[in-house]
Amino acid sequence: MIVADKKPIEEIIDYVKDYQSILVLGCNECVTVCEVGGKKEVGLLASALRMHFLQQGGEVNIGERTLERQCDHEYLEEIRDNIDHYEAVVSIACGVGVQFTAEKYQTKPVYPGVNTLFMGANEARGVWSERCQGCGQCILAISGGICPVSRCAKRILNGPCGGSTAGKCEISKDIPCGWQLIIDRLKALGRMDDYEKINPIKNWSTERAGGPRKVIREDLKL
Amino acid sequence: MAEVTSIAGEDGNFEIQIIQKPRYIDMEKCTACGLCAEKCPKKVKDPYNEGIGLRKAAYVKYPQAVPLKYVIDKENCIYFVKGKCRACEKFCPNKAINFLDQPKNLTLKVGSVVLATGSRPYDPSGLEDLYQYRSNPNVLTSLEFERLLSASGPTQGHLKRLSDGKEPKKIAWFQCIGSRDTDHCGNGYCSSVCCMYAIKDAMMAKEHAKGELDCAIFNMDIRTFGKDYEKYYLRARDKAGVRFIKARVHSFDEIAGERDLHIRYADENGQTQEEFFDLVILSVGLQVPESSRDLARKLGVELDGYGFVKTPTFAPIETSRPGVYACGVLQGPKDIPGSVTEASAAACLAGGKLALARNTCTRILDLPEEIDVSSEEPRIGVYVCNCGINIAGVVDVAAAEEFARSLPNVVFARQNLFSCSQDSLDSMKESIREHRLNRIVVAACTPKTHEGMFMDTIQGCGLNKYLLEMANIRNQDSWVHSDNPREATDKARELIRMAVSRAGTLNQLQEKVITVNQRAVVIGGGVAGMNAALGLADQGYEVVLVEKEKQLGGMADRLTFTIEGDDVQAYLKGLVERVTTHPLIQVLTQALVVGFTGFQGNFTTELLVGPGPYQRKINHGVTLIATGASEYQPREYLYGQNEKVMTQVDLARHLKEKGAQDFNQVAMIQCVGSRNEENPNCSRICCQNAIKNALKIKNLNPEAEVFIFYRDIRTYGLLETYYKEAREKGVVFFRFDPERPPQVEQVGEDLVVNFRDPILDRNMQVKVDLLALSAGMVANDTEELASIVKLARTAEGYFMEAHVKLRPVDMATEGIFICGSAHSPKLMNETIAQAQAAASRATTFLSRKELTLSAVTAQVNADLCAACLICVRSCPYGVPKINTDGFSVIDEALCHGCGICAAECPAKAIELNWYEDDQLLCKIDTLLEGAL
């Protein structure tokens, strides 16, 4: 799941302070699940904006809408008839939703209402942690199912660095050393032999470093 | 106001003569408006507030009294005393006063009789020389102090001295006043509840006090033996700083002028200490009043020397007269959970006798068919109540009525003198029919007491009961704004406007009716499980008794005799016999619960039954948990390493089989495996266990010396007499600190106990032939069962009841009950009573063929659901599930209707019926209309 966090309301107000009508646009997928961008949050943000504008003495029209997903054309089409009632959109979907909405409605300013963080897991209510960075070349098979790219601060591929202390990463005592996790897991699996194998140099061109990425599946395109 | 004068007949067929004293207020007419009390000119000391506050001669005992009907106190009424007044009669708006009321004689024919007359606190007036209770206003009984702490008491919970209004800075509690005292009052028993209430009151006093408050509890032993009570004691001592002083203060002096109290006492080392206190609270014990003893004698029910009703160990609710049952403190001192449990047990036994007569006196309510109003526009009727002058004395009811009429969708409005009187309800029905009203607003009092009545009324006209909305213009308005009638009337308008707006949004809701499977499953075949099974089977219900071992009996199989001298094995044999031959009980031994699904009335338990094993599925309506507990296996004091070291259970068996001739010196160590870090709780049974065995040793071999090393001796209730007997017979008791427990060592062949005597303050040593460890109890391993049945357990693995005091044998999940040591350690008689109580509670389900569930449950809109799991995680009862179609479903039979899921859902996909977002938001919007 894509994990996002709240943006300070002050920041959002600053983006939209000069508009007379604004649409707060939510998304019923990842951001609903991580409780920053669903229908409930749309209501809260819209209400907060209304309170702000009422105090400014302005009559600002704040619309509320939550789409099933903001990363699909068809769902975004659902607001085509209404979009012209608004001068601007605050999208509280992830960065994908914000951009896709902006692309779809070329002349409409679209502002982000959340900070999109990472692809992660929901450890418990209110706790999310990163698990994947979308490197495009999954190596989980060799690392015991724990990803050195996302779990190691240095993204190193052949064992821990010298900063690993008592199982923790040198950047913070609260962050487990990714390689410690990998070793523990390999031990549990009885596969410590794998740890001795030297991993070849990773091809990073499939990662962000290779520029914006795109997937085209000819088998599905028709 | 009724008194039993005699009981004739026998078990199953009694005739009871009752005299009902005159109330002088007609119960049918009284609406408890309180005007009689308001107008009554006579003030008298209020016995309910222990004489600290005042009440009128026309009164209700306390605001929550049942029935909530006023009464005239003839002894104090001016009319009765002087022949003039009748103010109440003049002002009663419903003509309910009847000075001509006469006593009534009633004759009842009944099958069983339950005695539950309770107790009175001990009156310390007799100890005036010692404790100055009558002469010094700063000496209070614990009950008086509780009234001072009570929010509804005479000072509204403000803690102050009655002598000078000063807020106390130091309070002392004296324990065991009227208990454990054969010298002054003759009450040789322990009252069981005083330690706990003193700690509670000290904690509450600290909470109430604005500044620093020093609380000191002077005690001989602290007896916090109940479930998790020890943890409360530790919290009071270690966190709240309540002081516990081991001393019995024999008397004290008053400081002239201030009236403070000067206390001298000997501390544990024999040193004299002096302290001053602002208040002294006498922790008075429980006593059976003379009137109850009289009643018992009249009924031919045997009493013990202290006036408690005698009950046998293995039939703890039964009196000497068959068909007459006794529960609560009447039959021995006990706390609220114990009393509530016994009350249910008495209902079980009494019900068993009445099983054949069940439902023979039932009347069936005829309701008209429900009218479907879902497609109609709202036609709202508003009924504004005067409540005599309760509302009308402050609020301009006519103006409120007029205002209601002007509101949107309101087609009818009327005021009533008393909306809850029968004629008002009848005319309400008429107007509903006449004006085809489809939403009803009653602007009156609190829905807490009257909603059900108005719901019944509108149902009588064919309206769905959820089409009702109440506006509380009494408790939330006229009563609390009586000084400002103008604003109160404005507020009444607001409240009515809000209610009308919500009424317009109400939908008819269908209550789910579920059939109840008339079979019970009891898990655990020990004394608790078997008694629960018998309790249910005797009432005519089929029971499947599931035991994981090869035979029935549980822990009791290892026991020999009780402290009272009853033979456990003989009892157990008879019990197993009764259970296995009962036509309605099916016993499954070597059976393990492997699956559990369903809800109240419709459970399915999956079992693996040995030998074989084969699988069985049982459908049943209720579930009783009776998985028991075991004796702790000590790791301390050379247990298992030296054969002279054994547990009390082993010792009891040894005494039975081999006697005590081989013992010259015996030591016993208490609290082994209890009251420590691993198990902070007291195991309740071990003190009496040690004394039981010590007495047995003394009995078999009077020459033997017995030393008991203890922290507090907790022989609560009538067990105290055995403690006294043990001391009289020469059993020697040494107290030890948990920091300095006795040390046990093996020196050659000898077993030696080293200890410190606190009185001599020196180290001592004794060589013993036997060391008995009072090993505590540990809950049986129920982790798997708890996860299968989804039951909450305490940190120590005991099952957690729904409410400690009010629902002591119910689990939080409806239709599941708990009894025996699986709940917490307890004695055999307590176990039996609790098992019967659980059976009784289960019967309240089984005795109904159908259950009607509240329609106030949560509903998921699948189209909006994001399957985010937040409802699943936030429900306190684990009800929401994500189904295979990928959206959340909430089983209405399991939903408790709290609405937490609805408030937390990030997709706004959940609504709580009757509290839907629109139904709440419209109230907010209406209230704030025009604010901007």
Added chain:
Amino acid sequence: MRLGYPTSIKIIRVPCTGKVDALHIMRSFEKGADGVYLVGCREGDCHFERGNFRAKARVEQIRKILDAVGIGGHRLQMYNLSSSDGPMFARFAEEMHARILEAGPNPIRGAVIKQKKVQTDQNQIAGAAL
């Protein structure tokens, strides 16, 4: 016990404070309420186990928003008491009333009034209680 408290207080009934939706609190302020408070069972005594803790968390959450948009988080309070504690209920009501008098009207009302140039002397508080 019929203890008096200010007439500005109007109660909205919910089955549990855990049922109080953050959106409902926001709506009250948006519509001009000067203050909102939730009255729940004492901590640890929730009839529905932990509804009052959730309410407490919601109150904290909304207070931050109210601070951010200039309404002021102190206009929103959570109180806990036992159902029999009338004096405490009255005390909380007085306390809340005093807090709101000190805070003055909801700034939205001030702004709107300035704009509309109409007078209003209403001082309203919506509360939710069991």
